[in-house]
Amino acid sequence: MARSRYDKGLKDLGNGVYAYMQPDGSWGWSNAGLIVDGDESMLVDTLFDLDLTREMLAAMRGATRAAANIECLVNTHANGDHCWGNELVEGAEIIASRASAEEMEEVPAAMLAQMMKAAPQMGELGDYMKRIFGAFDFEGIKTTLPTRTFDRELTVSVGDRTVELIEVGPAHTKGDVLVHVPSDRTVFTGDILFIEGHPIMWAGPVANWIRACERILAMDVETIVPGHGPITDKAGVAAVQGYLEYVSAEARKRFDAGMSSFEAAQDIALDDYSSWGDGERIAVNVDTLYREFSGSTAPPNIVELFGRMARLAR
Template structure:
């Protein structure tokens, strides 16, 4: 794999495949991808608001000759808004996602996020944390478009003469995570199964599914791996994410068995080498999800409380 700088912009990784990168890869600063062949194109994910997505599409038009109206298919790797809030700018595109992702998209709209941000200042430390991490995005300037086609398991599409395989690996990060694999070009777009140099956040779990998803990426033997957040990576980057997941599972289990609370466990776990990764306070969500997995608790988490704990840890 040729090293690609982690700088904002569009990078051709080879043979009509492009990665669009957004440093610093933290909350909301996601990556996207473009697959082209024979005059056809597929976009892997859009961005957190319409302004960012318009900028990306303009860059793609200038550098790759593919404008918004030329994109025939969008694949959303999962339901988080930083991967789908610009879908509607590609007016002619079919939007494909997993069934589970489509259900999650319907549960939390950009309008809901805008309303939450309007109330953030009254939410104490949790609200200030939301302003800190999401204040750069405009949730009133979005272009939502829900999936027009969904699938479970695996699904393949063609872009010109290229086969593109969509592999559902969720629930893991979210309920419906999908990998986008281009076998001919030995390329995988991972969505948020991979955060590189940033801390993974496990909203859904179980942790074993996420670890298995990393194994699937490795088994595909790709030359180029484009994560949902962070710089383009390789097998070693995938294994580091696995190492983190194994580590927090072991450490959270010890504290669960010792009857520590989620808060106390999140404070107590020493992250060692992983502490240099961005957004390390996401350990709060990861411990909460693991505790609920250990206990068999299927109730949704108290998200406001978790954002408050992340603010405290930060």
């Protein structure tokens, strides 16, 4: 089955709610959102670099005057493709979970900029880095942290509209947040959902991520905007949940059999997900699951994991 085609740019979801979409949803090509009521507005996430964020903000200003002065920005999590444009939303209150705010300082844009400069001397890994991140410009990005943090849940008003911020991490990252607009039966999920692309589990535990999917499925929502990929419905949520359950069960079998995490990643059949992009992320997912199974609290070796993904992508 081919991946869905969808257009880049601002999509009007109706009643002052917008999604900003970036095909094809692969590495760095994230989605964002805008919630408007009267003259008040909330931005859900910025993008991977400053040029992309400027382009998005210009499209939003062209669609509604409320976007000319965005009062509130919510970052769904700490990955750069959802927060490295924060500095361009001047004067806004920036909200994130406390765990996300702490994690944002761990991998600044300057670190990735330096890696990209070194990529030509990094062989296969460098080639892979250039392929997945070469379209982005990480130079000169200033880490712009949240000005307000919360744990578990926070309710925010945008004009007369209520927006619920629900922390469901650690899962994809340490502090993932759902942005739920009950009056419009809409939820922005951040990277709890990758639609038609393999999710990547940097943090875990997997049970938290599965519970996050279950929470979305229990919501009275009909429009679900994922962190990557096309707008979906509850069938898309169920597909991600099914993937997580399958990979977790298969990894456990191989862990119990004494296989290494990379051997397991290469051995797990992904035939049912062959149409999904970025299948090499199985290397990260299995490594995270193995650390969970063993009770290890050691941080992942990011460079090694990208090297494994480069081998699988080849």
